[in-house]
Amino acid sequence: MNPVHLVIPVMLALFPAAQAAQETPSVSVEVTTAMPQQHDFAEMVNGYGSVETDPRATFAVSLPLAGQVTQLMVVTGQTVASGQPLLVFTADPAGRLVFEQAQADLKLTRAALAQTQALYAQHLATQGQLDATRKALADAEANVATQQALGSGRSRIEIKAPIAGVVETIAVATGQRVAAATSLLQLAPAQQRLVRVGVEPGDAARLKVGQAAALVPAFGGATFAGKLLQTGQAVNAQTRLVDVLVSMPADAPLPLGSVVQAQIESAHIQAWAVPRGAVLSDAQGAYLFQIDHDVAHRVDVKLVQPKGDSVGVLGPLKAALPVVVLGSHELADGMAVRVKTP
Template sequence: MNRFRFLSRLALLAPGLLLAACGGGSGGGDNASGGADQTVAVTTTMPRQQVFHDTVEAWGSVDPLHPVTINLAHAGQVTALAVAPGQAVKRGTTLLTVTPDPATRSAFVQAQNAARTAAGDLKRIEQLAADRLATQSQLAGARKALADARAALEAQRALGGANTREEVKAPLDGVVTTLQVQVGERFAANAPLLAFTPTNALLARLGVQPQDAAKLRVGLPVQLREVFSEGHDMPAHLSMVGKAIDPTSRLLPVLAEVPAASATPIAGTALSAVIQTADYRAWAVPRAAVLHDEKGDYLFVVEHGKARRVAVTLRHPEGEVVGVQGALEASSQVIVQGVYELNDGDAVHMAPAEGRAK
């Protein structure tokens, strides 16, 4: 009877024991796989020290540095125009042709006659003085009269009276900006005939944000670029930093002289510029390695098989390689791929070759 009860109870308990055994085996497997899931596959790189530049952005346009207004010291009349506004010319190119004013021509002829007469008077006085019929004072007076007459003649010649036709030529390579006379038009002495811009004398007129004024000084390097073209950068240097904000643009005006070798844009071209204000050293790391949250910029390094968070300051954010400053060393293993899956202290392992290539 007792044996029958024991066997009956054993039959009732067997399914429970079997389930318990199965359950225990399953639980052990889950714990093992959970530990493996907490290890993150990463790739790393070594940081390196590099010199970076603080920069200030600016905008503006190209203007002539030394515009030239061409005029003549005498009055006259325009007989021909050889150029048009905006035309590029070489040094010595004829710009326009003029004839002197009749009054200028008349003054030259009068001075020419006066010099001829003074020369004849001197010759006559010299003959009289040789025969002791003229005094030395008369001889000196005749010589002075001839000298004065010749000086007056040269003055009239310089004023253009000697020419019946005069060609006005370009003093340098450049561009004719404006024409201020027309064919047949009479002009007064020293009246502007045309405006001329030398090619190799351009000035970049720029504006920067007022808060950047403290960073700027004369002589800083500038990289200029045409806004609406694919042109190359043009090196320049700051030649002036303004002390008052422009009331129209609300920007601080600065000037940069464009070197002759880089003077490719035409006057009026819109420009953007980058002014290099200071040099500093920072750690160069891939952009993908740097993260940001409410505590600031940071990255992860590998220490003893775990990810350790390192706070950094992002000083140079442009480009695929950025500049950061923080507690890094040249031997630090900065995590690049896998950073978005990490928390401080997570276990990590190096990704296989296929993962690193990807």
């Protein structure tokens, strides 16, 4: 058989396949894109805590007298005004005796001064004796005034709030007998509150006094601005977290004990700002796609600001190449794409 006759059928058989290959369109995915931009982002340390009174402003109410609590007029958590009665206290009889003795000493000292003055007028007492008697009188008057201020002269003492605030704790009960200088209750100024926040030990080293914080009520409500007041150096044995203190606005309507999330700005960093929908994740971590000549290329990134519609990422992005926003879930590295026109 003529070899030429064999070549012609083979060529005719291959021609339709080659033509079909030329007519088959290449596979591509339609996507929408956005341009990445450099932006300043805050690195955040997050933690949860609760509103409590500022321990530096707590006021302890006590009496320098022994006695018995006969009536409690407030309860824990109650808001009180300055001068509002808190409790009624009955002083021990011994305190009354001390006051009566001070009064008796004052009466005798006054009589002694009058006698010394008369003798001095007759030149029967010296100037030194007169001065000593006057000094004794001044001491006796001061002692009586002190006992009156302490309440020794009264058997029934109504203790009033020295400041406006909130009753934080009550350490006594009605009928209880207490020693002198015993703390009866504690008041905290209503406007001086803070948030005690627990943070992970690994994050605590990144915190510094003065850093800004956003306070978000756990059960909804407006966000408040605060600042880091104190950083902790030890792990709380109960929570296994490090406690830090964050200030809060005086007018924030958050009662004591309210649960709050604190977002503390630990540092600022320059990162790429991209739409949230552009960032994907798999077993290797976060990534996105950039388009170069209608081909998608995977770029591994690290999230530094995962909140908001625009998120911050670190990675080898190219400023001139757009990132895929919609359609990225269908892509693989090196796949052809078609950019959807507006």
